[in-house]
Amino acid sequence: MHIATSPAFKENAHHALEDAGLQKALARSGPSFIARRTAAVAGLPEFEQLRDIARDIKNHTLANLDFYLETWADNVEKSGGKVHWCATADEARDAVLTICQAANARTVTKGKSMISEELGINDHLERHGITPVETDLGEYIIQLRHELPSHIIAPAFHLNLEDWEDSFRKSHTDLPADRVFHERRDILTEARTKLRQKFLAADVGITGANFLIAETGSSVIVTNEGNGDLTQTLPRVHIVLASIEKMVPTIEDCTSLLRVLARSATGQDFSVYTTFSTGARRPGDLDGPDEYHVVLVDNGRSAMLGTEFQEMLRCIRCAACMNHCPVYGAVGGHAYGWVYPGPMGSVLTPSLIGVNQAGHLPNASTFCGKCENVCPVKIPLPKLMRHWREREFERHLTPPVMRTNLALWAYFARRPGLYRLATRTAAWTLGLLGRKHGRFHKLPFATGWTGGRDLPAPEGDTFFARYAREQRAGRIR
């Protein structure tokens, strides 16, 4: 598994703000994701109703998850596939390795899969002499650069054209060093040629799954490049990595979720390739894998059931929350320090690696609520982040200064008369001090705030006082 740098979120965020290349990438790509989703949603009048339906399908499935998993597994076996039940990341890594070794695999092609990142499959295979090759264009360059994805659907979100050129020149040393990349297409073409050879040579193909369908025992992947399909069609063995919450009961349920997935993710009406795989090659088939394995992974998810975090298991990994998040938009994905960034990561990461590791993440939110507003399965992300803050506080993981300040604030908040007196004094004093400039560049005890922005000076009065005045004047009832 990847070593989390989530405990260093604050330092990570500072570096991110000073990283000119990252800031360039964020400024370029952030607004376009939002605009594309907005256009796609506007094109489907039923979108809001479909969000409710999507939420209800996922809730129904989670409430009966044991039943649907068993039904699905039976159907996988009936169609000639094999299910490997893995409670932990260790078990899942070993299951993948065992299948690859049984197939005498030397190289393994891979479709994009976040669960593979979570499990650290690539490192595990490499340690055992098997070469994994990422084939999604974004994942491919991340692998060349030995980085982690910075976004769950756009792994190379943080890179600019010059980074691509640089990495390709360094890695593809068999090609002429003086070749010219005129445009993005030239990069794409070079990757296509390089990876085509890998697709054809691979012994095993590993993909993720966007959905598992109980009714048919199918796994579903959604891609635009076609790399996932080449990965699962050409090699002799296909391994699907899927976590338990990918389950849906029927094809119709899956179809309804697909209607909100692509629109929320890339702003497409439908992705280019939506592929349903069911078992191994059938008699008479001219292509397709001889073996079909599903490595079914729990890795901490079942422990979320029955807790206030159960709703997080509805997530279909569209990335709309991070695309609309002001914090993600400022610091990018790597600052979050593990596999899942943005609001969904701020809720999921503490569940999977512990709030002692990832306690900063649910605090890295302005609670603007945009993430919840765009979530296709209506996960109340701000509420769940608040639950993590509470747990962090209960477990005494909150830093002492913050605890003291919170206790101080609580002391006053529980004594309204004192609270009003204190705020009135503070507002009056600050108002007087700041009268000249209307703002403070620097304040004692508040450098955490003024270090990054100015504090507007109060106008000499408190909200309470003003509210009471307005009420007396009859302007508020």
Place this chain on the structure above:
Amino acid sequence: MLTAIRRGLRRGPLPADQAAMLRGRMASHPRHLIPARSRLSHAGQINLFVANVEKEFGSVARVPDLHAVPDAVATYLAAQNLPTDIVMAPHPDLQSIPWDTRPLLHLREGRAEASDLVSLQHAFAGIAETGTLMLPSAPQRPTTLNLLADTEIVLLRASRLVGAYEEAWDLLRTEHDGMPRNVMLVTGPSRSADIEQTLELGAHGPRRLHVVLVEDAAA
């Protein structure tokens, strides 16, 4: 794992009556809300399908019957300056086409290989809602034809064009005994936006997707 899940859900295995209810739900696989956009006359659905394929950077040629297919294919390949060697799905519909009217087209039946530049596939159904082709795998419909060639040409009968995905799934359930090994829903040619979030066509799959739509009598 199931034990851990049940512990979270605070119950044992589902009681028999509830399990039966869930099995009933799967057997009837109820549809949810279907967007109104594809609720059109058949002619309207054809137009919506064509518009959506073109919106997704594919192209469509409409022909009156199977006899007109060789001309349509040859014309398309010539216009795109593409070779005339084609690997074709061994499907009876495609085999019944009078290919000898265009002797310059060289057809080979089978699965696609890495060296194939043009493939000819047979669509099980078309879906107007988003301009999507349903391509279930079968001995007469190899999956590699959808993936390896630079240019994929797909024959679709207008009588197999439906409005929503659900209608295509119903066709598949009726005509197919169980789920095929692979069902691809294809909407336009391969693409990637991984480089600077800017769309480029022709990632790993076909660079071009061309639909030959046969407006057969049933339409």
